[in-house]
Amino acid sequence: MSWDVDYFMELFLAGLTRGSIYALIALGYTMVYGIIELINFAHGEIYMIGAFTALIVTGVLTLMGWNSVAILFIAAGVAVVYSSAYGYTVEKIAYKPLRNAPRLSALISAIGMSLFLQNYVLLAQTSDFLPFPALIPEFEWLRPWEHIVRSSQVVIYVTTAIVMILLTFLIKFTRIGKAMRAVSQDKEMAMLVGVDVNRVISVTFIVGSATAAIGGVLIASHIGQINFYIGFIAGIKAFVAAVLGGIGSIPGAVLGSLVLGWTESFFTGYISSDYEDVFAFLFLVFILIFRPSGILGRAESEKV
Amino acid sequence: MISFAEIKKSFLVSLWFVFLTFPIMVIRVNTIYKRVEWRWENMLLVGIGSFFFSFVWRYLLRRKELGRKKKLAEEAGVRVTLWQRLTEDRRIYLLVLAVVIAFIAAYPFVFSMYQTNIMISALIYIMLGLGINIVVGLAGLLDLGYVAFYAVGAYSYALLNYHFGLNFWLALPIGAAAGAFFGILLGYPVLRLRGDYLAIVTLGFGEIIRLILENWNEFSFGPSGIANIPRPWFFGIKMSLEQSSIFIYFLLIALVVFTIFVVNRLKDSRIGRAWIAMREDEVACQAMGIDRTKTKLTAFALGATWAGMAGVMFAAKTTFINPASFTIWESINVLCIVVLGGMGSILGVIFGALALILLPEYLRAFSEYRMLLFGFILVTMMVFRPGGIISATRRTYKFKSLDES
């Protein structure tokens, strides 16, 4: 195994790509968990619906002969709108009635929703793997490094960075962000000081779903293929990433995702792809033994 | 009853759904064949469907709210469930028991082999459900990787049989022991973790076991699996497929009865009380002097033991195993059994297992919509009955006050 720089860089960038996609999905997981302490199993399906919606829009617009960059933006926009709508609806139907129910029931409801959405798309669309047209144009200035990194990857990095910055800005400097932080700290207290908890929760779901949708569009463009099942696996990985980084923490979600992406990439590249998932999980266990709340997680103090 | 405001609300809901499902239901894009199909009829379907459905949904939600308020109001008196009433009246209880026993005994002879086979699957899942009930229902430890122990049991029988010709009856206790061992193995790293961190680590553990089985060919034969696993042996009598099925059926009935007995006793034992205490409040139970480590580890170990045994039965029944049978979905399935049926209650778990196995088989008629319906049922069940079909009832002691007679 040659240790040349090119190979290392390729693996690094491949890991960065994976990590960025996981991050876009993990952000949604972590935000929802922070607010209502629910593992939103259906979140992976929101990501998949984002990808499918984008595919549909792209398909229609391509047939009408529109310009590819325009299609990309419109498809992404429509995907975001629809994913947010789905996220909002799912919350209202499957999670809101269970706010006071045992945690496990809400989890099962989430799982049921995940199953429902998967099969809904399967039946309404198709079980085939559908090719996704490459909407991201090849950048001229990237040509010398084309064998290491492609323009779609660069777009992914930049977008993830922008999303993270925007999200941090939202949480730290806006009123709704403050409200979100309040609700995640103490729901009852937030209600007492006049925060509309239902609205805050809905906004959280919407924002989380929007980021997942962006992830869906980007990864579909990059890999070139989507299928009704992609949400499940990506969802599990993103969830692992969120836990790794400390669930409930936004920088944690991104950090955890990047760490997971790099771990997988380097392990595959230097050792073997057979056990990459095993290694990723073992790594998770290892981290959690020493930091039970995840890398950036807040150490929870239990009030007696 | 149906006011204008209601109609308006439902109308808005149906508009929302039409908008929501527009891309996916109306437009079918097939980029393989470069075709776009517009299905406007679906819009009508969604609109009308959601309009009526929203009425029903809101009605049921209101009923649930009313029911809950009523329950809170009558908190003074202790709730007596139907089952408690039944079991208290000795005669009804014995009668029901006799009917059930007769039904179980006659089942394989009255119904076809296919039905018996399905019932065997259901029984295996009952065992799994009861096992995970210990971990999740009693001890409150969210285990998403339960399938790992199931796989351990199955593979230990398959491999020991392949290499050493070990027969079924020896494999059964060995499978149980292997399960317990791995349960403890899993328990150690997760001692410090709480709630959802525990969930993800157990999920990871389940995946690790499956991936190792899939990739370590020399050990486990990888994805091709192990075939020709012998069925349980009964004094060397050569049994046809039908007789073998009947034999496995009764064997499983015996095992399930044994499991129910053990779990029942455990629930009321010291360790069982410790689990329930730990589930309710970990800090308080520590303050009461209960050793958290030992309690958690025993929960995992005992829970895993049943999975191990169920695994051995599974291998013996299907005679062919491969890693694809032990995915996350299986863990989720077993978890659903417990939550749907009623956490902590044995009868609930039995019902949950029966429902979960028999429903998809009988829904074969709907084949395409099977999983869709299943997801829908899960959500609906949770929204309207979060405690499960038969929720666990604590042992109640009624004190006759001096005023009552």
Place this chain on the structure above:
Amino acid sequence: MDMRKTFTVVIVGVFLVFSLVGISAAADTIKLGVAGPHSGDLASYGIPSVHAAEIVVKKINAKGGVMGKQVELLVEDDVCKPEIATNTATKLVSEGVDVVLGHICSGATKAALGIYKDAKKIAMSPSATNPALTQSGDYPNFYRTIASDDAQAQLEVDFALNNLKAKKIAVLHDKGDYGKGLAEFAKSFLEKDPRAEVVLFEGVTPGAVDYSAVVQKIKQSGADAVIFGGYHPEASKIVTQMRKKKMKTAFVSDDGVKDDTFIKVAGQYAEGVYATGPKDLSSNPMYNEAVEEHRKAYGDDPGAFYPQAYAATLALLNAIEKAGSTDYDALRKALQTNDVDTPLGKIRFDAKGDATGVGFSVYQVKNGKYVEVK
């Protein structure tokens, strides 16, 4: 309280009703079971076989059936999962099936065969290519109308060495039973051959978010050719990434990839890809007729394993006719001693269950279509 009671009664009642449904009466027909994945992500591999059986049975019934009796189809879904396949097999057996067309996936077939063997029913698969199924001798009741994986792997290896003159070969698979098995055969054949070395042997995780790492590894290993065992979704992802990285490595794959869906999904990147598949049949008039029949009945071109399933149905029903009964031993003898004309040519079966006269060729994607390489 009332709701709970009624709820329970309803549930119990429903169970009882459904259980009673299970007791079915036997009609006097010949029952042909068709088992395979008819739902889920592998449905596209199983549904064409159902179509084939439907078309053949309709034709034969119109001519008076087999032995004067009408043929009845029992179609069951096994979603390509072994434990579901055992349920499916049990169901078919308890419904009195006479012969079975199936299953489709090697793993599911393996699981089901045990049940058919005990029940003494013959099963013929149009697609299960795992060699052990016939060669181990464990399943004398199994036949197939497609050549086995080791033959395919040998062909791929020979092609890569002789035609492509590759010296360094990367062998990949999708970690599934079929793909990994093929890859392992290819690896062992290559290791026995001094002309080339195996520089990489890796599995890709199906459904992973991105495959760059594995593709880098291929590039890093300096391989001239990639031999891939598995199905088209993974193959198209790998080929796409490879070509996007401007890698000119030749890509040789198996009949899981020799599918038009692969070309459509991979698009321009499919160009030049090699895949092995059953011998080209377009010169066989019966094959063309069978394709026409599918077009007329279903409005589309037939999918995977259609001609093999068509041939298998013909062979099974023909054997019953020739043997004069559905008795297990008589059928076995009939299958081995009679030729039957099928879209695959004139075939009969050897003692182990493989069909004679059925072989593989190498195809290449040229201008968006698979063309046989002579």
